[in-house]
Each structure stands twice: as C-alpha cells, then as structure tokens.
Amino acid sequence: MRLKHVLVVCFLALSVLPLFVSFGMLQSYSATQYRNQIEDKLNAVSQLAKQRLTAAIARIEDNTTLLANRTLLRQQMGEYAQTREYALYDTIENSLHEAKQGMEQIVDIGVFAPNGQFIASINRTATSFDRSMLKGRDRIIFLRHSQELIVRSIVEIDLKGRTVGYMVVDFSGQFILDLVNDHTGLGETGEWLFAVRDENGDALFAVPLKYDARAAFVRRVAKDRLDVPITQALRGQEIIMANAPDYQEQPVMASTRYIKNMDIGLVAKINESEVTAIIDEANKYLVMLGIALVLIAVVVGVLIASLIAKPVEQLRKATQKLASGDFDVQPVEAGWREAKDLAASFTDMAESIHDLQENLQHKVEERTRDLDEANQRLTEISVRDPLTGVHNRRYVMERLEQEASRARRYNGQLAVAILDIDHFKQVNDTLGHATGDEVLIGLAFCVEHTLRTSDLFGRIGGEEFCIVIPEADKEGTMLLIERIRSAIEALPFNFDGKQLKVTCSFGVVFLAEEIDSTMLLMECADKALYHAKETGRNKIVVYNDMPKDLLSETSKDNAG
Numbered sequence: 001m002r003l004k005h006v007l008v009v010c011f012l013a014l015s016v017l018p019l020f021v022s023f024g025m026l027q028s029y030s031a032t033q034y035r036n037q038i039e040d041k042l043n044a045v046s047q048l049a050k051q052r053l054t055a056a057i058a059r060i061e062d063n064t065t066l067l068a069n070r071t072l073l074r075q076q077m078g079e080y081a082q083t084r085e086y087a088l089y090d091t092i093e094n095s096l097h098e099a100k101q102g103m104e105q106i107v108d109i110g111v112f113a114p115n116g117q118f119i120a121s122i123n124r125t126a127t128s129f130d131r132s133m134l135k136g137r138d139r140i141i142f143l144r145h146s147q148e149l150i151v152r153s154i155v156e157i158d159l160k161g162r163t164v165g166y167m168v169v170d171f172s173g174q175f176i177l178d179l180v181n182d183h184t185g186l187g188e189t190g191e192w193l194f195a196v197r198d199e200n201g202d203a204l205f206a207v208p209l210k211y212d213a214r215a216a217f218v219r220r221v222a223k224d225r226l227d228v229p230i231t232q233a234l235r236g237q238e239i240i241m242a243n244a245p246d247y248q249e250q251p252v253m254a255s256t257r258y259i260k261n262m263d264i265g266l267v268a269k270i271n272e273s274e275v276t277a278i279i280d281e282a283n284k285y286l287v288m289l290g291i292a293l294v295l296i297a298v299v300v301g302v303l304i305a306s307l308i309a310k311p312v313e314q315l316r317k318a319t320q321k322l323a324s325g326d327f328d329v330q331p332v333e334a335g336w337r338e339a340k341d342l343a344a345s346f347t348d349m350a351e352s353i354h355d356l357q358e359n360l361q362h363k364v365e366e367r368t369r370d371l372d373e374a375n376q377r378l379t380e381i382s383v384r385d386p387l388t389g390v391h392n393r394r395y396v397m398e399r400l401e402q403e404a405s406r407a408r409r410y411n412g413q414l415a416v417a418i419l420d421i422d423h424f425k426q427v428n429d430t431l432g433h434a435t436g437d438e439v440l441i442g443l444a445f446c447v448e449h450t451l452r453t454s455d456l457f458g459r460i461g462g463e464e465f466c467i468v469i470p471e472a473d474k475e476g477t478m479l480l481i482e483r484i485r486s487a488i489e490a491l492p493f494n495f496d497g498k499q500l501k502v503t504c505s506f507g508v509v510f511l512a513e514e515i516d517s518t519m520l521l522m523e524c525a526d527k528a529l530y531h532a533k534e535t536g537r538n539k540i541v542v543y544n545d546m547p548k549d550l551l552s553e554t555s556k557d558n559a560g
Contacts, residue, residue: 008302019297023290027283034279038270039240039253041371045185046255046268049192051382053259053266055394056175057151061141061261062393064153066461067099067109068167078159081114093120101425102462107150107170114163129154129168141262143196143206145217149173151262180207187278189271193247195221195230197263203230206264211248221247229254233265243272387437388444390465391458399456400468401518407470407511414511415472417481418525419447419504422537424463427500435495436463439502446491450484466525474510481506481540489538503538505529510544 067073073095080088096109100122110121116131133140139155150170157165180192191210195203203221212219225231229241233256241254246269254269383395391399400416407414421427421443428436440463447465448457456468467484469477485506493500507529515521528543535541 012298019290019294023286023293027286027290030283030286031279034282035275037367037371038275038278039242039255041185042253042255042268042270043240044371046257046266048382049179049268050257050259050266052179053176053264055382055392057141057259057262058394059392060151060153060169060171061139062397063103063106063171064139064141064155064167064169067169068155068157070095070099073099073111074157074159074164077111077119077157077164078162080119081164089120093122093124096120096122102464105172105174107148107172108168109170110168111157112166112168114165116166119165127168129166131166143173143176143262143264144170145206149177149207149216151176177207186268187270187274189274191269193230193233193265193267193269195234195265195267197234203228203234203265205230205247209247215247219247229256229267229269230265232256233258233267234263236260385444385459388441388459390444390448391456393458393460393466396456396458396460396466396468397518397522400466400521403456403468403470404511404518404521412470413472415469415474415477415508416511416521416525417467417469417506417508418460418522418529419465419467419484419506420529420533421463422503422505422533427502431495431500435500438495439493439500442491442493443488443502443504446487447484450487451480466522472510477508477510478540478542481508485538485540505532505537506540507532508540508542510542512544 073092076088076092076095079085080092092111096111100106100109106122108121108123108125110125110127111119112129113119116128118128121127134154134156138158139153141151141153144150144152149172151173153169153171155167155169156163157167176194180194183190183192186192192207193209194206196206198204198220201223203223204217205215205219205221207216209215209219221228221230223231223234226235227244229244229246229252232239232241236258238257239255241252241256243251244254246252246254251272252269253272253275254267257266257268258264259266383391385392403414406412421439424436424439427439440459444457444459444465447467451457451467454470458466460466467481469480485504488502488504491502493502507525507527509515509521509524509528511521515524524543528541528546531546532539532541
C-alpha cells in the first residue's frame, strides 16, 4: 500500500470517525433536549388549563354560595319548611329570578324542601336530585350531560343552623368546551381529553373528542387500562407519559391532571409522530452541517495526505535515478508545512463543532425564555376579568385574605368597600347588554384611575365591584369613596344621542376586632350595601356606623 493511501486511511480513522461519533452524540443530546422542551411545554399548558378550570369551578362555587346565602330566600325557605304554604311557591320563584340577574352563565336554579320535594325553579321545570349524593357534605359539584354540557352545583340552604332546603344550580359548561376547542400549544395533532368516573369506575369521556365527535358521555376506557393517560388522570396521577396509547391506541405524549373537587381527569396530549417530526425538523440542519463537515474533512484529508507524501515520492524517484546511474537529481523539497496545515484543519473543525453547540444552546435558551414569557402572560390573564380588565373575584379574595392577615398581625387598618350599579338591570333591558358592558368598562376605568396605587380594585359579580383599602383611616377613606361616587355620577355616558346617568351604592366596612374573618368582612360590606340600596341608592353606608339594631340583626344572621 502506498504511503499516500495509508495517510488517507489514518486521517479518516483519526478525524472522520470521531466526528461521526461526536455528531451522533450531539444529535442524541439535541433530540433529548427538544423532547424535554416539548414535555415542559405540554406540562405548562396542562397546568395553566387546570388553573383556569379550578378558577372557573371556584367562581361557580362562590356564585352558588352567594345564591344560597341570600337572606330573603333563606327566610322564605324557612317559612315554607314550617308552614308548607303553596302560596310561597311563586314568591320563592320570584326570588330565584331576582337572584339570577347578572349571572348569564346560569342555565337553571331549583330549590327543594328538606325532604327532597321540588318547590320551584327559574325554568318552571320540575326535576329531582338524590340527597344521598351529599354524603354528609353541605355541597357537591359535578358534570352532567343533557342537551348541553352542564356543571351542576348542589348546596344546602341553611337558616340559623337548620337545613331548610337544598339549592341545585346548573351552570353552562361552555367554558370547558371552549378549552377543549383551543389547541394552542398542542400542535396539529394535539387534543384535550376530559373524563369523569362512571358507575363502574371506568373513565367516561365528558366532551366531544377530536377524532370522535360523538364521544361525550358515550365512550369509555376501562379502569384497569393503567397505560392509558386518561385512566392515570382519574387516579390522581399528574405525570408526563411518553409513548402511551390514547383512546385510538395511537402512541402519544401526554400530561395528566386531576381536578379533585369535581373528580375530573384532564389530559393534554400530542401524537408521538408529531413529536418525532418536530425533533427531526430541528435536527435537520445539524445533520446537513455534519455531512458537509465530513465531506470537507475527506477532501482536506486527501489533499494533506498528497502533500505529505509528495516529498517521500520525490525521494523515491531520486533514489531510483541514482540506482540507475542518473545523477541528475532535483533537490527534494521539505514537507513540514503540510503537517502544520493538517493541524490547522483539525483546529478549524473543532471550532466549527464548538460554534455549532453554542448556536444550538442559544436557540434552546431563547425558546425557553419565550415559553416563560408566554406563561407569565397567561398567568396574568387568569387573574383578570375578561370584560373590564380589572382583577377578578378570586384574585380579590386571595389578596383581601393577605391584607386582612397583615393588618391583624401589625395592628393596622383596613377597609373594604363593595359598590353596585343602581338600576343596572334597567340599562340592560332598555339599552341592551352591549350598552351595559360599556357602562361596566367605563365605570371600572374611572374607579381604577381614581384609586391609589396601593389600593386593590376588582369585579366580584355581574355589576358588583370591590375595593380593598390598606392603611385606611376613616376620614381619608370616606373622602376617597365619596370622590369615587361623585366621579361615577359625573361620568358622561352617551348612547345613540341619549345621555345616561349612572350612579352606584356603596357598602363600607372597617376591620374591627369582632370581624374576625374575610368572609365576615365581605358579608358586613354587603349588608351595608343592601342598606344603602334600601335607603335611597347613590349613597355610602358604613357598616360600623349602622344602627345597633341592624348590627345585631347582622350578627344573628352570621351566627346562623
């Protein structure tokens, strides 16, 4: 074998083979990183979906609690429980219609006597429910299917420590269907799965599926199929599953979530074929670069081997000439520069691989950063009211709990004000809900820009808003609330050339030793608001300054 060929073989063995191995390892590492990134993204998307659902369910529970705690309705149910007068049917039904105002997501409200007898509903449709479902609890919430997806909330109606009936509230489950139809972050084959537990403990899909539109409350997965993601979700396992079979027995990557208070399994999944395609697409340029570098290495190796072998070949020819007696021998050129070039080629290739790794790492960090920013934006959306842009009820209640705890710990001051738009139903009925929405948006903007930066403002109901004022001395707080009331009264609402005057009633309560819970703070503020409505509207009533007979009545209600 000639020296040139030996040098080519040695060069390929020492350079191209390690390069192949390095690129193979780099490609494997890159694939693992991309797969981990897809898993993290799927996990984040499913976590945000669970937070959205949990927040929606909490709002449903809060609304049910507010409906069941209406003083007038509890009194009417208590009177019916004692007298059984049929004349109360219409009165209770009217109370239900009044309670539903401003809650468009409610499909039906029904009340039942303590023995389970149907009394009234807003749709005047007699129904029934099994009291044993409560099993010693005072409330339960679950999914049911009729002509549409329904979230049913059942709660006891309590009057002074005595159960006077039950309330069954059906909420539209459209928010679940909206989530199912939103495939953002799930790719082309991605899909949301929702399932409840049927009577046998199997997973029963509760919504239409992407590849089975008639699956809702029809398609099941056996509970012993532990390899299926939806079964693991109903077992309370919140995990990432790879190459797991879905309901079509297709291998998928899935993130499982469990919503405990409704016993619902939630799965975000994407087909493994799409995951592989994403990874292959990401590694395509890496493979092309590796092939190009290998080709360059082969060409350079042959050239360098030729240059290194050239002086030896010249010496061989010169020796043959001398052996034949020909002394006309040309001088042999030295070949050290070729070795230096070879070393330089290796250095260039090593730098190319290093640059490639840095570029890949930069892309991974950039995409991770983009995902974090998207998660932050989704988190901010989850605590905002979608119509007015101010904070929602859940966020206000969490912050109120924190501010109340801080005020008690440091012996500080705190005020809570609940404001409600006067005659808002007339605005909706006469001018339309679009006009009502504009009024809510304008009012929220006015109040938010009148408050201090340290104050908290949010929408807690249809036309109800709440203001939390830390470090609230009474004089300054009353000046602030009066300024807000006047600003709302002066708002220039004009619709179709007609001027609309909007006023609000305010209920204010200051933190005191006898008000020992956040819920009691809200109840006291609501009581003051109710008094403001009853005594003329467009005014401010401070709970702490109300007559003693009203305060004692409030205490009795709270005790009950």
